[in-house]
Amino acid sequence: MNEPIAVAPAAADSIAADKGWSAELRATFALAWPLVVAQLAQNALTTTDVIMLGWLGPTYLAAGTLATTFLMPFFLFGVGIVGAVAPLVAQARGARDIKAVRRVVRQGLWAAIMLAVLMIPLLLQIRPIFGLLGQDPAVTVMAEQFIQLAVWMLFPALAIIALRSMLSAFDATRVILVITVGGVLFNAAANYVLIFGHYGFPRLELRGSAIATVLTNLLMFGMMLAYVLRQRRFKRFYVLMRFWTPDWPRFREIFRIGIPIGLTVLAEVGLFTAAALFMGRLGTNEVAAHAIAMQCASMAFMVPLGLGIAATVRVGRAYGSGDLEGIRKAGWTAFMLGTGFMALSCTLFLTIGPLIVSWFLDPRAPENANALALAASFLVIAGIFQLVDGAQVVAAHALRGLSDTKVPMLFAILGYWVVGLPIAYALGFVVGWRGVGIWIGLASGLAFVAVVLVARFAMRQRLGLLRPR
Template sequence: MFQQYTKEFRYNFKLAYPVILGMLGHSFVAFADNIMVGQLGTAELAAVSLGNSFIFIAMSLGIGFSTAITPLVAEADGAKNKADGKSALKHGLVLCTLLGLSLFGIILLCKPLMYSMDQPPEVVELAIPYLNLVAFSLVPLIMFQAFKQFSEGLSQTKYPMYATILANVVNIVLNYLLIFGSFGFPKMGIVGAAIGTLASRFIMVAFIWYLLRSKKKFYDYVTGFNFRKIENKVMRKIINLGFPSALQMFFEVAIFTAAIWLSGVLGKNAQAANQIALNLSSMTFMFGMGLGVAAMIRVGNQKGLKNFKELRRLAQSIFLLTLLLEIVFATLFLLGRHWFPTLYLDVDDVMNMADNTEVIVLAAQLLLVAAFFQISDGIQVVVLGALRGLQDVKIPTFITFIAYWLIGFPICYYLGLHTDLKSTGIWIGLLTGLTASAIMLYIRFNYLTKKLIG
């Protein structure tokens, strides 16, 4: 019985692992940023956390929107229709560029909000100049996403991975040179981290375009665009799929951002501990994200072939693989919860000993909750991927809103600010929201696929 699912594990992982490595790349950059910035002090670490909280919200809209390109390309590929695949990329690229520019503008307008958010004043002063530069890096990042989603739609998941690895290397080198002023470069602190991020994202989009152009099988897709000929029908199709997908991602990322802000109300140490737990959890979440992309591709292909029985079997094999993997991560978090936080701070720093010790104790408590939340988080993101492959996006958007904002957030707020649980209470709210989302999305997938099989 299990064998019909486990025999797909190898191919599922082959599709997912380049996506996972690419996504881990993004997280690793944040990890490197946090570790380097953490050496400057807890206020600097909290400032990067606060600045990035705005970026993550905008990024969720951009990345969520771009996912519309993958199922359209996968369906066109399943039906052997090259023209539709090229059209999805061209129109997606136009929309992603416009979206990147709009999000950059919106962040600049929202900057003054930081002063009225009850955050520590020294943290806000540090966060503003950092935010200016990182906000602009959203433009190349979301353009890169269009190429990435297109490449994944053709089941070619490794080229975006190469581009991300290059960007990470560039980012880490520039961080080292500009944060600390190494080898005669100016010492710029967290602004140096922002410059590293901006430069690496421009290099990333240029490199993926060069990579795809130099491969014969992609050449016709990625060259000779006629941007004067834009079809409303294709634009509408991408927007109809992309907008709900963007909202789904936004609802989830926004609740994590709310957790950052609620932690800021509890003080800079609570915010720094929250940042550590969030950064570690986001790394394991990337495995779920990668498997979610594999689910979207495989379900999209079977939808193109109209083979619904196989579609259900393949999706369920990915759900099972994710569950097993997340249980392994949960165990790692339980065993390493006291050690992981020590990687982020200078434990031998005598001046900040009291702050650093408090952050490590708080982060260990949060990782205890994060261990269980891995499992729900992984399941909900792969089921969401499968539903996107089916091009079912509207009902899942309502489900994510209910799970995170009507169930999860009120619990975060109440337990975090009105009980002695404080930071741990915020994370119990996150765990509840993710679990509700995973259960409801699976019920939706189960209902739809049974109906398609008839």
């Protein structure tokens, strides 16, 4: 039996229906900006690893990249599942149900543990799997050395997602930012001393990078858990109370909502992986230009992604309290902010694209001229790509706030693999537009997903998505 209580609101905690559009705009922005910066900082964790492994040499960088490429799909699938904690906690908060908050977070931690236990044995098979894929045996052995240690980061890293979802649902996003930035700094220091053996530490090279990754995630999880257990606003939830007591309905609900999210993420990651493989068939310059354009697009993408997470929380809270007007305002406010920022980044890509790509490769070197020209042309397509990418991520997250994930997953698979990938192949190789054709295919797939998801949110009542919890 649930025990509803009055939950004290934070400063930016008003539901949109109470104070109107301007209040919703301020609340969404206050919730989202730390998440945006935290997402950028999260990217910096991987960037630090890449830079320092690059200092060891191209073989080490290749081995680390292969290992990370193998690990990431598993990890992102787990993130999608455990990320279902966010809308469920937001809905419980909207319903002022303290017991449901505790149970959802506890079962989210259970899900993190179970997923790590299932994934680790699969990830440890990297050597035979890479052997079947024809990867270089020497590089594969080095990649295995990294994976054997790095897989243990799954336990704390997935548990972080459960706690972060709870903090986001209660507008405590600044502490997420502080902990993430602290993790970036610790990761850089740990990489430096463990990879290269400074300050009396042994020189562990690839193993040092893997250990640094595990230690960083353990530190971030410990800091986040300590905050949840000790901070006055959160310790009243007693998230670890009777931790081993099962709550099977909520455990199943996390997987019911989370598995489609994880598959949606895999579908999108798979599309971009396929695009990179297509570029590899075209030549080195195309691959380099694609990497530059993707880096620019992915950095800009962090803004609507942070706004999307905020939309999940705001929509979920309004849904939990039965506030239909709050759902409308929360969803469309995040959509307006996300597409507004992407319109700005689109303008920058279209107007100063050649200048932007020159930050990645030296324009004075003649051998870089072709790659730079290709990157600038890709960035033109990426400008249009920005608009639809921002729209689809905010719409998908707003629908998650309504626990609507299965149909959006089907739309994502259809858009990425039935629309986007065939267009990319046809325009890139059959029509002969090469890299530009591949990027048009990416934009087409994202545009399809954006249109259908935005339409689904707009028609949420007609489609029966607002049924009472």
